[in-house]
Amino acid sequence: MHDWLEGRIAIITGASAGIGEAVARDFAHRGARLVLNARRESRLREIAEDLGPERVEIVPGDAADDAVIDRLFAAARTRFEEEADLVVVNAGRGLNGSVTTSDTAEWEEMIRVNLLGAAKLMRAASHNLLADIENSGVSWQQEARDIVVLGSTVGRHVSPFSSMYGSTKFAVNSLAEALRREIGPKGVRVSLIEPGFVRSEFQGVAGYAEDWFAEVVDRIGPVLTPEDCAEIISFIVSRPPAVHLSDALIRPTRQDYP
């Protein structure tokens, strides 16, 4: 059976760990070529080595930096001599606490990466994918073009215990749907993925107390793995070009809230 992922060129930010790494591995196993970004170059090199350097290019750096974003698209072009046709807007971080309890010293950095970085990449991806439809002679019916955006369940349902983080994901949720309405009619699929609890480096970076997270896992676990999310993202982007599953809310079965 034809796999619509075979031969595609995917840019993935935040690919050195967690969901981004799992997506990179799943895409590679299904025949895609990859441009991977994260700040930890050594981790990206290890993953590239593992997946086969012939199918992976790495662009280390801050995913919210304009020059890095430009390099992602340029890397696809120079390395694979084709335009990227699939962009996973994944780099991001959590922050423990609410409006009243979270560390205000972390607010700007989180908003910069989760919201501004995501918006800049969505904009660049839109320009590049639309230009490719225009210039390549390969129509959207022949080959799918995708932008996949990592939102969160707390970007759809209000969570009083991680409300500052949730606010960035509410913003990303609205941007993804707005962008879908803008460029879907031109043949680019914009899909929003909204995971619940996923065990990854996220909890440590966000500063969750270990005993609090252990209690969550006891109550609602097993929580999701990055691979659970990757499998669903691969399913979405491997639909035929005229089929769009635009929104996926993925929870551990026993997660009642949010």
Ligand SMILES: NC(=O)c1ccc[n+]([C@@H]2O[C@H](COP(=O)([O-])OP(=O)(O)OC[C@H]3O[C@@H](n4cnc5c(N)ncnc54)[C@H](OP(=O)(O)O)[C@@H]3O)[C@@H](O)[C@H]2O)c1
């Ligand atoms: N885990 C969850 O429960 C959960 C639930 C819903 C949504 N999400 C969302 O899913 C996405 C991935 O989360 P995850 O669980 O996979 O977290 P993770 O394991 O902490 O991975 C985050 C990835 O993003 C990269 N990253 C962070 N800041 C970056 C920056 N400024 N520039 C480039 N790369 C950066 C990290 O690599 P470097 O440190 O090497 O840069 C890492 O590869 C995030 O957008 C997160 O908000 C997670």
